[in-house]
Amino acid sequence: MQKDHAEEPAGKEFYTLEGPVTLENGHHLPEVTVAYETWGHLNADKSNAILICHAMTGDSHAAGIKGAHGQAPGWWETMVGPGKGIDTDTYFVICSNILGGCMGTTGPSSINAVTGTPYGTDFPVVTIHDMVQVQAALMDHLGIQRLHAVIGGSVGGMQVLSWCKNYPERVGSAVALATTMRHSALSIAFNEVARQSIISDPHWSNGHYYGGEKPAMGLSVARMVGHITYLSDEAMRSKFGRRLQHRDEFSFDFDDEFQVESYLHYQGAKFVDRFDANSLLYITKAADYFDIEPGFRENGALKRLAESRCPMLVVSYTSDWLYPTYQNREIVGLMKRHGVDVSFCEIEASCGHDAFLLPSDRLTTLLTGFLGKERHV
Amino acid sequence: MQKDHAEEPAGKEFYTLEGPVTLENGHHLPEVTVAYETWGHLNADKSNAILICHAMTGDSHAAGIKGAHGQAPGWWETMVGPGKGIDTDTYFVICSNILGGCMGTTGPSSINAVTGTPYGTDFPVVTIHDMVQVQAALMDHLGIQRLHAVIGGSVGGMQVLSWCKNYPERVGSAVALATTMRHSALSIAFNEVARQSIISDPHWSNGHYYGGEKPAMGLSVARMVGHITYLSDEAMRSKFGRRLQHRDEFSFDFDDEFQVESYLHYQGAKFVDRFDANSLLYITKAADYFDIEPGFRENGALKRLAESRCPMLVVSYTSDWLYPTYQNREIVGLMKRHGVDVSFCEIEASCGHDAFLLPSDRLTTLLTGFLGKERHV
Numbered sequence: 001m002q003k004d005h006a007e008e009p010a011g012k013e014f015y016t017l018e019g020p021v022t023l024e025n026g027h028h029l030p031e032v033t034v035a036y037e038t039w040g041h042l043n044a045d046k047s048n049a050i051l052i053c054h055a056m057t058g059d060s061h062a063a064g065i066k067g068a069h070g071q072a073p074g075w076w077e078t079m080v081g082p083g084k085g086i087d088t089d090t091y092f093v094i095c096s097n098i099l100g101g102c103m104g105t106t107g108p109s110s111i112n113a114v115t116g117t118p119y120g121t122d123f124p125v126v127t128i129h130d131m132v133q134v135q136a137a138l139m140d141h142l143g144i145q146r147l148h149a150v151i152g153g154s155v156g157g158m159q160v161l162s163w164c165k166n167y168p169e170r171v172g173s174a175v176a177l178a179t180t181m182r183h184s185a186l187s188i189a190f191n192e193v194a195r196q197s198i199i200s201d202p203h204w205s206n207g208h209y210y211g212g213e214k215p216a217m218g219l220s221v222a223r224m225v226g227h228i229t230y231l232s233d234e235a236m237r238s239k240f241g242r243r244l245q246h247r248d249e250f251s252f253d254f255d256d257e258f259q260v261e262s263y264l265h266y267q268g269a270k271f272v273d274r275f276d277a278n279s280l281l282y283i284t285k286a287a288d289y290f291d292i293e294p295g296f297r298e299n300g301a302l303k304r305l306a307e308s309r310c311p312m313l314v315v316s317y318t319s320d321w322l323y324p325t326y327q328n329r330e331i332v333g334l335m336k337r338h339g340v341d342v343s344f345c346e347i348e349a350s351c352g353h354d355a356f357l358l359p360s361d362r363l364t365t366l367l368t369g370f371l372g373k374e375r376h377v
Numbered sequence: 378m379q380k381d382h383a384e385e386p387a388g389k390e391f392y393t394l395e396g397p398v399t400l401e402n403g404h405h406l407p408e409v410t411v412a413y414e415t416w417g418h419l420n421a422d423k424s425n426a427i428l429i430c431h432a433m434t435g436d437s438h439a440a441g442i443k444g445a446h447g448q449a450p451g452w453w454e455t456m457v458g459p460g461k462g463i464d465t466d467t468y469f470v471i472c473s474n475i476l477g478g479c480m481g482t483t484g485p486s487s488i489n490a491v492t493g494t495p496y497g498t499d500f501p502v503v504t505i506h507d508m509v510q511v512q513a514a515l516m517d518h519l520g521i522q523r524l525h526a527v528i529g530g531s532v533g534g535m536q537v538l539s540w541c542k543n544y545p546e547r548v549g550s551a552v553a554l555a556t557t558m559r560h561s562a563l564s565i566a567f568n569e570v571a572r573q574s575i576i577s578d579p580h581w582s583n584g585h586y587y588g589g590e591k592p593a594m595g596l597s598v599a600r601m602v603g604h605i606t607y608l609s610d611e612a613m614r615s616k617f618g619r620r621l622q623h624r625d626e627f628s629f630d631f632d633d634e635f636q637v638e639s640y641l642h643y644q645g646a647k648f649v650d651r652f653d654a655n656s657l658l659y660i661t662k663a664a665d666y667f668d669i670e671p672g673f674r675e676n677g678a679l680k681r682l683a684e685s686r687c688p689m690l691v692v693s694y695t696s697d698w699l700y701p702t703y704q705n706r707e708i709v710g711l712m713k714r715h716g717v718d719v720s721f722c723e724i725e726a727s728c729g730h731d732a733f734l735l736p737s738d739r740l741t742t743l744l745t746g747f748l749g750k751e752r753h754v
Contacts, residue, residue, distance in 0.1 A: 025627070025629040027629075121631070124629070125629040125630065125631075182619060183619070184610065184613065184614060184619075185610075185613035185614055185616070185617040185618055185619065185635070185636075185637040186605070186608075186610045186613045186614075188619070188635050188637050188638065189601075189605050189613065189637050189638075189641060190605065192601070192635075192637070192638045192641055193598060193601045193602055193605065193641070195631065196594075196597070196598050196601060196641075196642075196645075197574060197577075197598050199631070200574075200578070200594035200595065200597070200598055201577070202579060217577035218577065220573070220577070221570060221573050221574050221577055221598070224566075224569070224570045224573060225570055225602065228563070228566050228567065228570065231563075233561065233562075233563045233698070233701070236561065236562035236563045236566065237561060237562055237563075239562070240562040241562055242559060242560070242561075242562065242565070242668060250402070250666055252402040252404075252501070252502040253502065254498070254502075254572065254576070254658060254662065257665075258562070258565050258569075258665065260562040260565050260566050260569070261565065261566075261569045264566060264569055264570070264573075265573075268573075281631060285631065288634075288635065289627055291619060321610070321698075324610070
């Protein structure tokens with residue numbers, strides 16, 4: 001097989017899906033542009049493609065440090081590349097920005113062809129199903145009928161489950177990491193705090209702030225909330241403890257003082273530079289709507305999944321309190337009860353929900369084995 | 378003993394401590410007014426007084442539904458009253474609003490005698506130690522040299538520990554519920570999100586908003602964050618699950634939709650009506666500064682506490698993830714290692730940190746036994 005230069009990705013590509021694209025809520029989008037990146041080479045029978053689904057605020061740039069376009073390291077650099085858990089010497093790997101996002105795929109900051117101005121909150125509310133529908137159209141465009149695997153963590157894991165439900169015949173295998181089959185009240189609550197923080201910012205202007213000042217403060221606080229949920233009590237204790245940022249003594253004022261405060265401020269500010277506030281509203285809402293169990297039970301979806309002989313791997317992390325192990329186990333339980341070939345692994349990790357994004361020999365070994373490297377070498 | 382009419386409290390009383398009152402950070406307050414309420418009767422040798430320390434946003438109104446002033450039920454109605462866990466037929470119970478608060482005790486919304494206008498953020502940063510110093514002055518005023526008990530949960534529990542450290546000879550016994558001896562990075566993180574939410578509200582105006590519009594949106598979001606930490610995943614699942622507020626189907630917009638969202642909005646709005654945003658800044662900061670272990674180790678404080686034969690009771694709740702059991706156990710461990718007579722109980726509860734405020738036969742029994750009712754009947 002031809003050597004793949006995964007460290008030099010082609011960069012971001014675009015595909016425009018001519019509409020109208022009908023969404024789960026009945027609304028239509030006149031067209032949808034999808035930003036995506038690929039690594040490795042599609043083999044002759046197009047059987048070695050792996051789709052990676054990114055999480056809440058990720059993008060198509062999953063890997064490729066030395067990008068032709070001077071890109072930053074990918075968000076899953078540790079797992080995607082030659083010889084890695086998702087081996088680009090073997091597989092043709094695709095990652096696309098989700099519908100509603102702000103990294104090249106159509107979302108609320110895109111131009112509404114009808115008005116010639118950004119959609120803002122005129123953008124229709126989208127669901128995880130809608131995101132996956134767009135991904136499926138991209139697979140059609142790439143000529144990929146059946147994926148070797150669909151893989152994703154967190155909100156990406158929800159997309160994996162949606163693939164399994166809606167396109168079981170197109171999914172050769174599925175890996176869902178640190179995720180849930182229904183968004184819990186606690187997760188909805190955190191998302192609603194993030195949304196209210198944005199909506200409360202006067203610069204949000206009912207979502208029509210493009211061209212003016214961004215709701216930076218609200219978005220920053222929203223991100224701070226997010227980062228708390230991505231970590232764990234244990235991770236915060238070891239990473240920050242009660243250490244002070246600048247001084248040896250308390251300052252007795254309301255500036256940055258504890259290192260954990262500086263960390264949150266930094267994450268908030270960094271996020272404002274790279275992410276659109278409306279996209280966070282839409283994507284959190286899509287996650288909140290996610291409850292795939294009823295859909296799995298309808299129309300024989302689970303039967304079709306079992307019959308398609310799509311092996312599934314579900315992975316949870318001990319310290320993940322956003323989508324705790326019991327929620328991942330619920331997926332496993334449902335699948336097992338319906339004859340789906342599902343494996344489960346709980347990985348010991350102290351770093352909370354973010355664990356799935358961090359280097360992990362355990363996950364690398366799991367993925368390598370699960371994806372059955374030998375089949376395509 | 379004379380019958381106490383706990384259900385008809387005297388109402389809020391005030392005591393003004395003439396200053397200058399020197400704070401832990403070296404700043405001075407020209408004077409401090411303390412709002413407090415009492416229930417029951419102080420006995421002749423003034424040995425039956427119990428001080429209740431309220432939590433973050435509580436007030437002096439711990440009990441007394443049928444108040445002479447048309448008061449609402451007290452925040453610890455279930456535990457304080459005739460025949461209850463803290464029996465006002467037996468004990469003279471005192472609860473005062475904390476320094477920095479906004480329920481009658483001097484805080485950032487109080488008038489600065491020097492300028493004739495509210496302090497705002499000119500109010501000095503206060504600590505748990507400062508709050509307790511003011512409570513001790515109130516005890517002096519009431520002629521109470523030694524308290525039969527000091528009791529409090531959460532931030533109230535921190536005050537209990539501060540009493541034990543600073544005034545071991547004045548504490549007959551101590552009950553600390555659902556608390557910690559040092560504020561963790563996770564708790565600081567949540568508090569900082571709450572503070573940033575307030576500070577980001579343009580109406581906050583650097584803390585000098587009195588007379589103008591309040592930072593209502595920021596304060597509301599801050600409270601929403603708080604309420605998430607007061608509950609638990611389990612409590613949220615059973616209380617709200619994924620139930621919708623108004624409709625049978627998703628609305629596909631950003632209004633209130635899930636019941637958990639409505640709950641948070643309601644709690645946020647209710648809080649804005651009753652609480653001052655600056656007070657939340659100051660009290661969260663005091664909690665963040667709280668780390669009593671070094672102080673306990675200095676100057677023989679633990680030795681004095683052990684010698685004063687002050688029995689302690691520490692109670693944690695299984696689902697409390699703000700001040701989890703392991704943090705309460707740390708208090709117990711420290712005390713035991715230094716010969717303090719400490720008991721510990723972890724109460725099974727699904728409702729999270731708020732459990733200490735809810736009706737609990739278990740806690741009632743524990744408190745009744747611990748306080749040694751027979752000694753004062």
